[in-house]
Amino acid sequence: MRIGGKDFNTEGHTYVMGILNMTPDSFSDGGSYNAPDRALFRVEEMIAEGADVLDIGGESTRPGYTPVTAEEEIDRIFTVIERVKDAFDIPVSVDTCKAQVAQAGIDAGADMINDIWGLKADDKMAEVIAAAGVPCCLMHNRAEAVYGNFLEEVLQDLEGSVAIARRAGIEDGRIILDPGVGFGKSYENNLEIIGRLERLHALGYPILLGTSRKSVIGLTLGLPPAERVEGTLVTSVYAVQKGAMFVRVHDVRENVRAIRMAETLRDGCRSYMP
Secondary structure (H helix, E strand, O other), rough: OOEOOEEEEOOOOEEEEEEEEEOOOOOOOOOOOOOOOHHHHHHHHHHHHHHOEEEEEEEOOOOOOOOOOOOHHHHHHHHHHHHHHHHHOEEEEEEEEHHHHOOOOOOOOOOOEEEEOOOOOOOHHHHHHHOOOOOEEEEEEOOOOOOOOOHHHHHHHHHHHHHHHHOOOOOOHHHEOOOOOOOOOOOOHHHHHHHHHHHHHHHHOOOOOOOOOOOOOOHHHHHHHHHHHHHHHHHHHHHOOOOOOOEEEEEEHHHHHHHOOOOOOOHHHHHHHO
């Protein structure tokens, strides 16, 4: 898969997507980087730490978040995307569910769209992505965590997102799927989808896992967001074991190291067996 000017293997390696929230109210790092100069400094840090892609968002999606207009979201991210693309050679994803914001991000130089509603929140989103010819990540989401057969319904919902993408002309080779940990799911649902991530391979698309500092880790360990790094690393190792293409994380350096170790053990262990 080509994202921006770089080629990515869809199998065999787990890449790191670094999170850059240009928001005052994100659950973990709200307000930390919502000034352009601080954002550029953080981008430089993440690149040095080994990030493969950046995911830039202008609206918090934490529980109880305050929605913002497309205009405000664009105002938060447009200049930063332009400056990142001018200064660094790294693919940039835009984290949005609004077609207007996606188009503005693409106009600013973004290489990918990451939609937390899997093309179901804005009926123009698929058209924007298809016209630009950029890859997209389609996340599973529901307004309420009500299921009969949880895993089967997640797969069915994702199939619905893929169908929207294909009808709009988005090529299969430009689609990534995200199980949506923390969105429209109970604590038990979140544990189940992480633990059985391999089920998503049945759909035939690369997988992105986004668990970084989320409540499923906090509830399991009884820790606030700033102390959930170790729990996140465990889920990233799971992502390697389950064949995910990407993890989306705040703590790039630590996750890059954990993935490298996990992949070395997975790929090199036979050389050391008696």
